[in-house]
Amino acid sequence: MSQTTTIPYYKAVGKEIQVFEHCYQQKLPLLLKGPTGTGKTRFVEHMAAKMETKFITVACHEETSATDLVGRYILKGMETVWQDGPLTTAVKEGYIIYLDEIAEARPDVIVAIHSLTDHRRTLYIDKLSEEIKAEEGFMLVSSYNPGYQKGFKELKPSTRQRFVAMSFKYPETDTEIEIVINETGIEENISKKLVKIANKIRNLTELGLMETVSTRLIIDAATLIKAGMEKRLSVDVAMIQPLSDDLETLEALKDLADLMI
Numbered sequence: 003m004s005q006t007t008t009i010p011y012y013k014a015v016g017k018e019i020q021v022f023e024h025c026y027q028q029k030l031p032l033l034l035k036g037p038t039g040t041g042k043t044r045f046v047e048h049m050a051a052k053m054e055t056k057f058i059t060v061a062c063h064e065e066t067s068a069t070d071l072v073g074r075y076i077l078k079g080m081e082t083v084w085q086d087g088p089l090t091t092a093v094k095e096g097y098i099i100y101l102d103e104i105a106e107a108r109p110d111v112i113v114a115i116h117s118l119t120d121h122r123r124t125l126y127i128d129k130l131s132e133e134i135k136a137e138e139g140f141m142l143v144s145s146y147n148p149g150y151q152k153g154f155k156e157l158k159p160s161t162r163q164r165f166v167a168m169s170f171k172y173p174e175t176d177t178e179i180e181i182v183i184n185e186t187g188i189e190e191n192i193s194k195k196l197v198k199i200a201n202k203i204r205n206l207t208e209l210g211l212m213e214t215v216s217t218r219l220i221i222d223a224a225t226l227i228k229a230g231m232e233k234r235l236s237v238d239v240a241m242i243q244p245l246s247d248d249l250e251t252l253e254a255l256k257d258l259a260d261l262m263i
Contacts, residue, residue, distance in 0.1 A: 013180060015177055023053075026098075033168070035147075037216065038213055040170040042102075043145070046100045063103070067110055071111060072086075072087045073127065074087070097139065099142055101143070105147075123140070182221055188228050196220050202262065211246060219240055238256055
């Protein structure tokens, strides 16, 4: 569980702050859609800190089950006791909970949150035969990447329609340059070059990359450069190598980046 005392930096690119605040006030669940590294997690951290409320982040994966979120019986000493999961804790305490990449989780996770995404705002714990009403301040925020393994790991329309939804994308060039500078303290001219490389790679759709250069990867490269690592090496390990395992693709991208940095 995280409780922030300072507000993490986040550069708004639209009306997302206004949407989040209204959803929080009206007790509506929120779904953030967009590629990896476009600021979805940072946005939730920023809003939780701004609204001075506690939040819990759960990074979902293919093994994440409803039991992981709701809770389970555990052995403690000589007895069996119930231990609340992060979702149950958030419901009881009135926290914001952020289920990152919810489409990756097992189907029973979607079933578990259904009654929290409508007017009931309740969580049913089957193993306890108990129904819990969400406390004031509880908010369910989820995210997923619609383009990742398209047709395989996607949310059903019936699930998407339980949420207010916002789409995140990579920032405009000037905004992204500003974000990289604010996050790393790198010189403006270097930030411009890194963003230019990222945009060039993003436009190379013929390479068929499953994921392209995210803002997060640009920040990683800038962080390494700021720490004294050679520019071309920083770009290679932070912005190029994470994109693919295909040697020819990596070599082509490295040659491109070397020309631009």
